[in-house]
Amino acid sequence: MRIHIQNGRIIDPSQGLNTIGDILIEDGKIKEVRETIPPHTPLGKRGRRGGNSPDTRIIDARDMIVIPGLVDMHVHLREPGFEHKETIKTGTMAAVKGGFTTVCCMPNTFPVNDNASVTEFIKRKASQEGYCTVLPIGAITKGQKGEELAEIGTMRKEGCVAFSDDGQPVMNSLIMRRALEYSKAFNVPVISHSEDLSLSEGGVMNEGLLSVTLGLRGSPAEAEQIMIFRDIVLAELTGGKLHIAHVSTKGSVDVIRNAKKRGVHVTAETCPHYFSITEDAVKGYDTNAKVNPPLRTAQDVEAIKDGLRDGTIDVIATDHAPHHRDEKLREFDTAPSGISGLETAFSLSMRLVGSHILTFSQLIEKMALNPARILQIDKGTLGVGSDADVVIIDEKKEYTVESHKFISKGKNTPFNGWGLRGMPVITIYKGKVYEW
Amino acid sequence: MLNNKDLLGIKELSVQEINLILDTAAGFKDVLGRDIKKVPALRGKTTVNLFFEPSTRTRTSFELAAKRLSTDVINFSVPTSSVVKGESLIDTALTVQALGADFIIIRHASSGVPHLLAKNLNASVINAGDGTNEHPTQALLDAFTIQEKKRKIAGLEIAIVGDIMHSRVAKSNIYCLTALGARVRLIGPPTLIPENLKAMGVSVFHNMEDGVKGVDVLIMLRIQMERQGKGFFPSTDEYSKNWGLTPERLCLAKEDVIVMHPGPMNRGIEIVSEIADGPKSVILEQVTNGIAVRMSVMYLLSGVKR
Amino acid sequence: MSKELMNKKDLDRALTRMAHEIIEKNKGTSRLCLIGIQRGGVYLAQRLAAKIQEIEKKEIPVGSLDIALYRDDLNIRKQQPVVRRTEVPFEVNDLKIVLVDDVLFTGRSIRSAMDALMDIGRPASIQLAVLIDRGHRELPIKADYVGKNIPTSLRETVEVQMEEEGVEDRVTIRKFESVEGKGAE
Numbered sequence: 058m059r060i061h062i063q064n065g066r067i068i069d070p071s072q073g074l075n076t077i078g079d080i081l082i083e084d085g086k087i088k089e090v091r092e093t094i095p096p097h098t099p100l101g102k103r104g105r106r107g108g109n110s111p112d113t114r115i116i117d118a119r120d121m122i123v124i125p126g127l128v129d130m131h132v133h134l135r136e137p138g139f140e141h142k143e144t145i146k147t148g149t150m151a152a153v154k155g156g157f158t159t160v161c162c163m164p165n166t167f168p169v170n171d172n173a174s175v176t177e178f179i180k181r182k183a184s185q186e187g188y189c190t191v192l193p194i195g196a197i198t199k200g201q202k203g204e205e206l207a208e209i210g211t212m213r214k215e216g217c218v219a220f221s222d223d224g225q226p227v228m229n230s231l232i233m234r235r236a237l238e239y240s241k242a243f244n245v246p247v248i249s250h251s252e253d254l255s256l257s258e259g260g261v262m263n264e265g266l267l268s269v270t271l272g273l274r275g276s277p278a279e280a281e282q283i284m285i286f287r288d289i290v291l292a293e294l295t296g297g298k299l300h301i302a303h304v305s306t307k308g309s310v311d312v313i314r315n316a317k318k319r320g321v322h323v324t325a326e327t328c329p330h331y332f333s334i335t336e337d338a339v340k341g342y343d344t345n346a347k348v349n350p351p352l353r354t355a356q357d358v359e360a361i362k363d364g365l366r367d368g369t370i371d372v373i374a375t376d377h378a379p380h381h382r383d384e385k386l387r388e389f390d391t392a393p394s395g396i397s398g399l400e401t402a403f404s405l406s407m408r409l410v411g412s413h414i415l416t417f418s419q420l421i422e423k424m425a426l427n428p429a430r431i432l433q434i435d436k437g438t439l440g441v442g443s444d445a446d447v448v449i450i451d452e453k454k455e456y457t458v459e460s461h462k463f464i465s466k467g468k469n470t471p472f473n474g475w476g477l478r479g480m481p482v483i484t485i486y487k488g489k490v491y492e493w
Numbered sequence: 494m495l496n497n498k499d500l501l502g503i504k505e506l507s508v509q510e511i512n513l514i515l516d517t518a519a520g521f522k523d524v525l526g527r528d529i530k531k532v533p534a535l536r537g538k539t540t541v542n543l544f545f546e547p548s549t550r551t552r553t554s555f556e557l558a559a560k561r562l563s564t565d566v567i568n569f570s571v572p573t574s575s576v577v578k579g580e581s582l583i584d585t586a587l588t589v590q591a592l593g594a595d596f597i598i599i600r601h602a603s604s605g606v607p608h609l610l611a612k613n614l615n616a617s618v619i620n621a622g623d624g625t626n627e628h629p630t631q632a633l634l635d636a637f638t639i640q641e642k643k644r645k646i647a648g649l650e651i652a653i654v655g656d657i658m659h660s661r662v663a664k665s666n667i668y669c670l671t672a673l674g675a676r677v678r679l680i681g682p683p684t685l686i687p688e689n690l691k692a693m694g695v696s697v698f699h700n701m702e703d704g705v706k707g708v709d710v711l712i713m714l715r716i717q718m719e720r721q722g723k724g725f726f727p728s729t730d731e732y733s734k735n736w737g738l739t740p741e742r743l744c745l746a747k748e749d750v751i752v753m754h755p756g757p758m759n760r761g762i763e764i765v766s767e768i769a770d771g772p773k774s775v776i777l778e779q780v781t782n783g784i785a786v787r788m789s790v791m792y793l794l795s796g797v798k799r
Numbered sequence: 800m801s802k803e804l805m806n807k808k809d810l811d812r813a814l815t816r817m818a819h820e821i822i823e824k825n826k827g828t829s830r831l832c833l834i835g836i837q838r839g840g841v842y843l844a845q846r847l848a849a850k851i852q853e854i855e856k857k858e859i860p861v862g863s864l865d866i867a868l869y870r871d872d873l874n875i876r877k878q879q880p881v882v883r884r885t886e887v888p889f890e891v892n893d894l895k896i897v898l899v900d901d902v903l904f905t906g907r908s909i910r911s912a913m914d915a916l917m918d919i920g921r922p923a924s925i926q927l928a929v930l931i932d933r934g935h936r937e938l939p940i941k942a943d944y945v946g947k948n949i950p951t952s953l954r955e956t957v958e959v960q961m962e963e964e965g966v967e968d969r970v971t972i973r974k975f976e977s978v979e980g981k982g983a984e
Contacts, residue, residue, distance in 0.1 A: 266689040270504070272604035272626025272661060342605030386583050386613075388603035390624070494878055520865060520882035529918040532868035562868075789882075792868070796879025 058112055059083045060488060061094065065118025065449060069125055070422045071438035080123060082445040085488035090439055114490070116483065118449050124421050126158025126189070126446030126486065128437045130219070130428040131248075131302055131326060131374035132399065134160070134191065137178060138167025143379040143466045145179065148399070149188040151377070151465035153491050155399040156481035158189045158446035159429070159436045160377075163223040164196040171196035171207040176215040189486050190446075192218045192434065197236045197247060201225040206235060213243040218432045221248035223302060224349070226284060228254055233288060237297030246298040246324070246431055251284035251309070252276070252350065261390055263336040263351040271339065273389060278357065281350050282308035289316040289323055300431055301325040303376050305350040307360030314369040324431050325364070326372035329405035330396055330471065332361045338471045344385045344392035346471040348378070362414050371427040373420075375402045379467020397467030401458055403450075404477035411478070449483040456480060498797045499611040499618040500790055502627035503668035511672060515637050518782070518789035524561065525785055535562040535795055541594040542568045543586070544621070545601040550756055551621050551631075554780070555598045558787035564596065586610045596791055599623070617794040625659045631755050632665030634786040636673060638779050639710055642751050647674030650747075652704055654680040654736060655714030655763055656725070658687050662755045663714055667693055680704035681736055684725040701736050705745045713738055713754045713764050729762050738764045743773065751775045804949055804957070805970035810930070813946035814843070817928055818850035820944050821897055830923070832860040832894050836912050837883040839901030840864075842963040843930055847899060862887035864898075869911035891920035897944075901959040903929040906940035931970060933957050 060082040067078045067090065079094040080087065096113075129152065135143035145162075152160045162179065164170035170179065176193050183191035195217035199205045201224070209220055220240060226249070227233045233249075240247050260276025262268050268275030285301055289312065292299035301313060304327045313325045330348060335355050338346035346352060364370040378395025385392050406424060409415045415423070429437030436446060458475045460468040483492040495510055503511070524532055540559035542552050552568065559566045569589060580588075582601075589597060597616045599607050604624030611618040622628040640646055651670055657663045657679050667690075670677050677695040679686050686697055698704030705711065716732055726732045743750065752764070752774045760766050769776060805813070825831050828851060835844030841863040848861045864887065867880040898912055913925060928944035933951040947970075951957060954975050960966045 266687075266692050269658065269687050269690060270664070270693070272624045272664065274625075342608045383581065386609075387581060388601070388609070389605045390603040517882045520867075520884055523885050524868070527919060532918070533914070534868035534870075534873055537874070792882065793879060795873070796876065798877065 058114070058488065059088070060114045060116060060445070060485065060490065061096070062116045062118050062123055062447065062449070065121045065123035067123045067439065068418050068421055069439040070418045070426050071125070071440055074439070075418055080439065080447065082447070082485065082488050085445050087439055087441050087443055087445050090441060116449070116490075121482070122417065122450040122452055124448050124450060125425045125437050125439045126448050126484065127156045127403065127424045128159040128428040128434075129157045129375050129377065129399065129402070130161045130372060130432060131223075131328070132160045132162050132377040133165065133379065133395070134162040135379060136166065136182060137175070141381050141466070142384075144186075145182045145191060146186040146188070147464065147466050148377070148379070149183070149191060151399040151463065153188045153484045153486060154464050154481070154493065155401070156403045156448040156450070156484055157399060158448070158484065158486045159192060159434070160189060161192045161194050161218060161432065163194050163221060165201060165224050169196050169201050170194070170212075170217075171199050171201065173208065173211045173215040176212050176217050180216045188491070190436065192216065192432065194219045194221050194223070194248065196220065197222045197227055198232060203227045203229055203232055206232070206239060209236075209240055209245070210243055213245055217245070218434060219246045219248050219300065221250065221302065223248065223250045226250050226252045226254060230287060230291065234291050234295060237291050237295040237299060241295070241297050244298070244433070246300045248300045248302050249284065249288045250302050251281050251288060253280045253283045256280040256283065260351070261347060262339050263353050265336065265354065267336050267339070271342070273339070276351055278306035278308055278353060281306050282312055285309050286312050289313070289321055292323055293319070293321050296322065299323045303328050303331065303350055303374070304361065304364065304370055305331045305353050305357060307357045310360045310364035310369055314364065314367070317369060324371045324427070325369065326374045327361050327365065327370050328374055328376045329398060329402050332358055332365065332409065333405050334471060342389045343471060344387070344389055345396070345469045345473070347389060347392055347394050348376075348396050349394035362409070365409065365423065366414050371423065371431065373402070373406050373423045374428065375399050377465070377467075379465050380469050381466070382468060385469050395467075395469065396471065397460075397463060397465050397469045399465060400463050401470060401472050401477070404480050405472065407452065407477075407479040445485055445488045447485040448481045450479060451482045452479040454478070454480050454482065495793050495797050498794060498799060499607070500629055500794060501607050501611060501618070501620050503629045503632050503665045503672070504627065506629075508672050511633070511636070511669060514633055514786065514789050514793060515640060517793060518633075518637050518786045521788040521792070522782065522785040524788075525781065531561050531563060533563045534792055535564045538564040538595040538795065539593050540564045540566045540596040540598065540791070541589045541592065542566065542570075542598045543589055543600075544568070544570050545599075546622070548600055548622070550780070551600065554783045555619075555621060555787055558784045558791060559596065561784065562788055562791055564791070567592070567594075582606065583609070583613060586614055590614050590616050596794070615799060617797070619790060619794070622661050624661065625664070626661055627665045628661040629665050630783070630787050630790060631662045632669040633790070634779055634783040635666055635712065635753060635755070636669050637786050638753065638775055638782050639751070641782070642775060643709060646670065649675045649709040650678065650707055651675045651710040651712065652678040652680055652708045653712045653714065654701070654704070654738065655716055656685045656720060657681055657690065657714070658685050659717065659720065660714050666712060667695055671695065678704050678708070682726050682732070685720070701742055702745060705742050708746045708750060711738065711743075711746060711750060711752045713752065715755065715757065716759055716763050733762045737762060738768055740765070740767060743768060753779055755779070801958075801971045801973040803969060803971050804931075805947060807968040810946070810968045810970065813930065814846055815850055817944045817946060818847050818854060821847070821928065822851060822855060824926075824943070825895060828855050828857050828859050830894050831897065832862065832889065832891070833897050833899055834862040834864050834887060834916070835899040836908060837863055837865040839959050839961065840899045842961045843901060844899040847928065860889045862889070864912055864915055866908060866911040866915050869915045871907055871911065885915070885919075887919055891916065891922045893921070893923045895924050895926070896922045897926045897928050899928045901930050902957050903927070903932045903940075903942050904935055906936045906938035909940050910938050930959060931957055
């Protein structure tokens with residue numbers, strides 16, 4: 058089975074490509090990428106001909122953008138343990154719909170992915186039911202308790218691509234130091250959910266005038282900034298690879314920018330909600346706008362955009378955090394944090410291109426190439442010989458976000474009803490075509 | 494005319510609406526002065542007091558207001574309800590509505606719970622205190638009391654003393670009194686008065702003597718003993734020495750100052766007994782006015798189109 | 800389209816006659832009081848009291864009664880009526896009360912007013928004085944003193960304007976365009 062994508066604008070930062078051209082896919086791999094691939098060109102070893110051959114599917118990508126499948130290095134698939142929120146099956150379906158062909162799932166499942174048998178379960182489940190590549194992220198500490206290191210080496214061998222206690226910051230600086238040191242043996246990044254819990258003290262939104270007027274407990278921006286600073290200093294001390302998850306504040310961007318200038322091994326990600334909306338979304342106690350770290354101020358949003366523009370922030374991830382409707386339909390204080398993000402991330406991020414903060418190519422770097430590089434996986438590229446993970450974007454297509462139509466089980470989004478522009482229309486995963 | 498079927502907070506009210514509630518309350522205060530303190534206005538309606546936090550004063554006041562308007566009243570309090578069995582808030586509220594409630598008076602430790610119910614129920618939801626957000630009827634009864642005593646609110650110097658940050662009474666009072674044109678000062682330790690509150694058009698004093706100077710009205714807030722352990726102030730004794738209302742400090746206020754307290758008081762901590770029971774205190778009148786104001790709110794809400 | 804039924808002079812003459820009737824029927828002003836229904840009735844009660852005082856040289860107590868909370872249509876109205884003050888600064892027990900209203904129509908307001916009065920105390924008797932009786936009673940209520948009987952249709956509304964509200968004394972009748980415009984009482 059071959060797929061011949063014709064006349065699309067191919068944008069692949071891994072090869073510096075930004076050109077109209079064709080892509081030929083064969084046996085789930087990228088076979089050829091060039092300006093025009095004539096249908097009669099002899100290709101296969103048995104002299105099979107492309108294009109008009111009956112087992113070649115032609116996809117006309119005229120006026121479309123063809124990009125490598127997106128890589129989301131921060132999702133919650135909820136399986137095992139919280140299948141009412143999401144499963145590997147539904148989560149990867151949502152991913153493919155959103156243009157992602159690789160997702161990295163955080164370890165805060167039940168049981169926690171802090172040992173090789175859970176990692177193995179996730180990998181097996183994903184290969185049986187998944188619609189795209191699932192790469193697990195293992196816990197840094199046993200039970201995400203922040204006390205004892207988990208078996209990082211064993212989990213790495215089983216397929217974990219990074220380690221994080223996401224949602225549960227490692228409060229003990231010594232344990233974090235050890236994690237950054239120990240992980241060097243396996244050359245994997247440690248991902249920091251940066252939050253000083255003693256300072257955030259159960260905050261449920263950004264601290265500021267709005268938190269005071271809404272009577273909600275605020276978590277100050279400094280609770281994030283302090284921990285990022287600590288982890289950067291520890292990365293400097295140990296030489297470990299540090300990745301900062303979901304950067305949300307101006308102060309954090311400044312700290313990371315400085316560290317990068319000093320040459321520290323640090324990379325950083327943000328999420329679409331941190332550059333698309335502010336804490337104002339919480340007004341009216343909308344639990345769909347409750348997320349951790351919390352939505353910040355307009356000033357922070359601008360700083361995040363600056364960080365994306367100047368390369369301080371390497372990655373746009375979703376922090377896809379699906380929750381059941383009943384869990385969000387409750388007191389703001391006790392509703393779980395999180396936004397179901399896979400199906401809106403690309404369109405929201407396209408707005409950065411529209412407002413000239415990123416070029417389209419830079420956007421693909423942040424959403425495909427950079428995460429792949431950080432995780433050292435052969436994804437996020439249209440290079441010949443790599444997996445045929447290709448997404449075709451209709452950049453002019455306008456639509457309204459309707460959360461009830463999400464494929465994800467999690468309908469929790471503050472973007473419901475938003476009018477967005479530009480969306481994936483075809484996602485090809487290892488040569489299999491999904492279109493809508 | 495009120496614009497919404499619910500009373501969620503003072504923030505959500507216009508000045509006209511606040512004044513309408515206060516003006517209407519005057520009519521209800523007349524009723525409360527009679528031998529027969531009851532009117533048939535809301536006959537056949539049902540009021541449910543849904544209190545997730547213990548409260549005798551506010552619940553009783555709402556209960557009396559509801560009864561004086563001839564509604565039937567059910568008290569749905571936490572220990573006897575299915576809430577302890579793990580029922581979700583929204584299910585409890587829907588159950589209460591299915592019982593036929595026209596008014597749901599809600600008090601809850603989490604801010605925003607009245608808003609959640611209001612969105613999901615047809616009944617009129619009245620906020621009787623949510624978390625550290627608002628306690629609108631307390632602010633309305635305070636404004637009513639001030640207006641009654643001072644004949645006006647605009648231009649008055651009004652000080653609110655105590656734990657502003659965690660006080661829903663203080664928040665509602667700030668919105669209400671500034672909307673009505675008063676000059677509001679906040680007095681207390683910096684740990685309990687967030688800096689950014691100044692953006693709400695109030696002035697802040699950390700020194701009690703400076704703050705009390707020349708005020709027309711003093712609203713003392715209850716100090717929650719549990720704040721002590723959280724590092725907001727070292728001890729109630731130290732709090733009392735610095736921010737407690739004593740006769741010496743009261744002398745710094747205007748001659749005709751009135752002293753208010755939403756209750757329950759910590760005598761000897763935020764206020765000494767001789768002031769609480771003294772001639773400048775209007776604390777018991779606040780209690781009476783509370784019923785009139787709550788009747789006014791319920792009566793006016795009953796007329797809002799759905 | 801409105802038509803004048805009474806002018807300032809007509810109104811004054813009617814009130815003078817009613818004052819005499821009240822005195823006559825009650826054989827003086829002993830234990831007599833006037834209570835006007837908010838709002839038009841309050842002004843009329845004050846004027847009647849002034850006339851009675853002029854005639855009898857005796858002051859009689861006057862009160863105002865708000866019936867908003869006693870209405871029987873609170874559940875069906877589009878918006879709640881404004882609550883005004885009820886000011887009866889005297890004991891009504893064992894007094895002869897003359898209830899004063901501007902227009903008598905269905906009788907429902909008077910029913911509400913009597914309930915409201917009973918909650919204030921136990922009067923010896925209640926009499927009713929109205930400036931205009933326009934018919935169409937829905938309850939068994941009859942006025943003791945009437946300024947002017949005016950036959951009307953349900954498509955009409957009667958308006959009483961008074962100086963106390965900043966306009967000239969005047970009673971007019973107006974036809975409604977729609978059938979729902981059942982005149983306010």
